[in-house]
Amino acid sequence: EQPYEHGECGKSFSWSSDLINHGNIHTGERAYTCLECGKSFSHRSNFIKHSKIHTRRKPYKCWECGKNFRQSSDLISDLIEHQRIHTRERPYKCPKCGKSFSDSSTLTQH
Template sequence: HTGTMSYTCPDCGKGFSRRPSFIQHQQIHTGEKPFKCSECGKGFARSSNLSQHCCIHMGEKPYKCLECGKEFIQSSALSRHHRIHTGEKLYSCTHCGKAFNKSTSWINHQHVHTGEKPYTCPQCGKGFRGSSNLAQHLWIHTGERPYKCPECGKGFTTSSTL
């Protein structure tokens, strides 16, 4: 395990040491989502993401913050959330010094300095700095609102607006 990056994504330049990780990453750019939710039909590139998504329909949020009571589907989401209370920010930009509590936020921030928007909407061509931004944007075209209010049934595009 030398850490040598034998595989480089031709779309965004990200390097991978293992072929399976590289192939799985390619689905971000191809839009391939072979794992479908039987409840709502939403597709996922990874089976683990489908499993986590199914918790939304079942209302399961087994991880609870002891400080504020907020509940989460994933333990990693609870760990990230906990940094809000501690103020801990593990990732720092070498260009401007801005600090982040999530690695994905730090990675997406790097595109601010480069101007790069590697994730492109296949429908309208709009570019995005992060894959999650593209995924959320696609709901504009599909009309999908996957986060449902348990009280009134109204749908939302983000869990934070629920």
């Protein structure tokens, strides 16, 4: 059930806090500002995620080579991509020439 509906766009939410956060999209309000670089955010969760780029802490480690990563949520995909260095997996194939790549962005650049 989603009893909280935004009056302007009609989008519904299960939690009142989600409705409030959603409202920032329409107002353009960016209440969360990074003191390090000045970048501002409308959602607290995005601000918290961003603030981690300013720390040197990298608690998530590749079990194969020991390379460290900053956060698990966003970097799980990076860790999976990184593991392909060790497995030599190349799942992205160019449909024109057949060359394979370990990540989609390299295929796109190719």
